[in-house]
Amino acid sequence: MGRYLFRLPDVGEGVTEAEIVAWHVKPGDKIREDDNLADVMTDKATVEMTSPVDGTVTAVHGDVGAMLAVGAVLVELEVEGEGNAASAPLPPAGGDGGGPDIVQAQPEPAPSKPSPSPSRKREGDEVASTRKSVALPRVDIPIGRKEAFAAPATRRRAHELGIPLQFVPGTGPGGRILPSDLDDFIAAGGMTRAPGGLAVRTGGEEIKIVGLRRRIAEKMQEAKRRIPHIAYVEEVDVTELEALRVAMNAKPAEGQPKLTLLPFLIRALVRALPDFPEVNARFDDDAGVLHTSEGVHVGIATQTPGGLMVPVVRHAEAMSLAELAREITRLSVAARDGSAKREELSGSTITITSLGPLGGIATTPVINHPEVAIIGPNKIVEKPVVQGPFVGVRKVMNISSSFDHRIVDGYDAALFIQELKRLIEHPALIFMGDGA
Structure with missing residues (x-):
């Protein structure tokens, strides 16, 4: 019998460490090649660590929530043949889990009928009663x-x-x-x-914040610490836009999915942003450099079972309404079921966050650092509106927004939202000279 050390692999893109978010094995378990050993998280992508060999688990390294460096030993196995390591025990590995990083099996042989692997837990569910x-x-x-x-x-x-x-x-x-x-x-x-x-x-009880929930907490804290937010809210009449949306859904073009408000809002952003390049940008505040973008890469804040994720609709300027609707649906499903790729969760230049029917009257959204702006449509309500000598019932919606005050002055923020309002209230302007 030999000893095999499974080390945390290099998952690419400059990742140097990962957080353990779930264990699927324990000492004494017999496993087969490709069995899932543990889930680790890098940035906002969760990766399954599968075994390259058959064997028996003799030790697992790190508690849930611990950070391990690339190349650190994650699992020790007893395997047929020589394995890949000498039999001498390893020194304890470092970590920030606050407790012992190595759970070592007893020296006796593993039982013939090992106990089943622990059931998979959702990230953030590590609970300790106090x-x-x-x-x-x-x-x-x-x-x-x-x-x-x-x-x-x-x-x-x-x-x-x-x-x-x-x-x-x-x-x-x-x-x-x-x-x-x-x-x-x-x-x-x-x-x-x-x-x-x-x-x-x-x-x-005390709930240990790990995995995606911890990443969200760290990102929100970093955004509020670094960015001086300025909030701006404007009421928008969406009666005409809603009438257009309902009509297009009633008789959809071939291959057209059901349209929500988001594709129209993105098309309006695509029209407005060229006149406000500092809004469609990412600010490297360490280097003091603002990176503007001609391409519009829209982050869509999406609620998932594990917490908030932001998949990215890339090059929205080149998409029709139907293409935007399909891409939003695809990315939202991928974010919720955990299949979203790393590149689909990064690189946005502006973010939209919407609670749909729960949107409330107004919000003060937190900017998705290192972006400089975030747009938050609120719920649509019917209300009486004065129109000249008449009063009519109109569908209105507040648009909440936040801007990085280091980059965007209040005056420019107001101009941008007013332009967005003009396009939404007169939706034909969104499609002028456009093949959408």
Whole structure:
């Protein structure tokens, strides 16, 4: 028998490290070639690490959430033949998981019927309970006391257990809460019953933020730390645009998918952006260089089971409405099922974020760093609108937007959104001189 070391491979594009987001094996598991060992994440792409050989797992390296460098040992295997490494044990590998990075199997041979691999968990679901909520019968005691009298040690212990002292009955002088009172409260179930049967909740848990959720948190923090945002909201009359969209969906051209608002909004962006090149750009603030783009590469903020992802519609300026609709659908599905490629999740020059019918009245979207602008259409509502001497019911929508104030002045931001408003309110302008 030999020892085989499976090292984190170079996945390309300058990646030097990856985060472990899920384990699919444990020491003692027998695996076959191409079995999935673990999922790792680089930027926003999740990659499955599959075994190149048959063998038995003897050790796995790194907790979920740990960062491993390219070339670091991920899994150790016992294999038939010589393997690829000497039998001497490895020194512990580095990592930022906060705990031991190596889980070493016992020296005895693996059992003949290994226990099944752990079930796959969604990224971000690594949960560790920090308190115990005792599930014993409730105790009827008076509540509503504003002050609780207790010694500092008793207060500290109650805080560690997550118990509000005002709900613990005290038996000491003047209603003072004694350590024994706290013990009795816990033993009785750790709950109080309020009038009407309502109960105080004292439990809680800590959720370890890993994988995509951690990447999103880091990216949002970086964007807010680096970019001084300026927000701008404008109301837009979309009555004519909606009438056009409904008519096109009622009698679609051959091969035309169902059209939503997004393809029309992208076409309007394509028309407006050439006059505002600083908006369709990426700002390298470390180098102090703004990279404008003639091509319009639109990021589409997409909610997935693991969190927010931004697939990119590339060269939107060269696409018709039908092509845009198909590409938006394809990328959204790929983002949600995890099949989106790395190149499909990067390189946008401006981003659209929309909550659809849940869009609310207005939002203040966070810019997708290193871009300098983000557009957020809100939900469409019907409302009375004064038109000269008449009042009519119109379909209106607010467009929320944020700009990098280092690059885009408030005046220019307003001009850009006003041009976008003009195009949307008169949709024929979107297609003038255009084959869409």
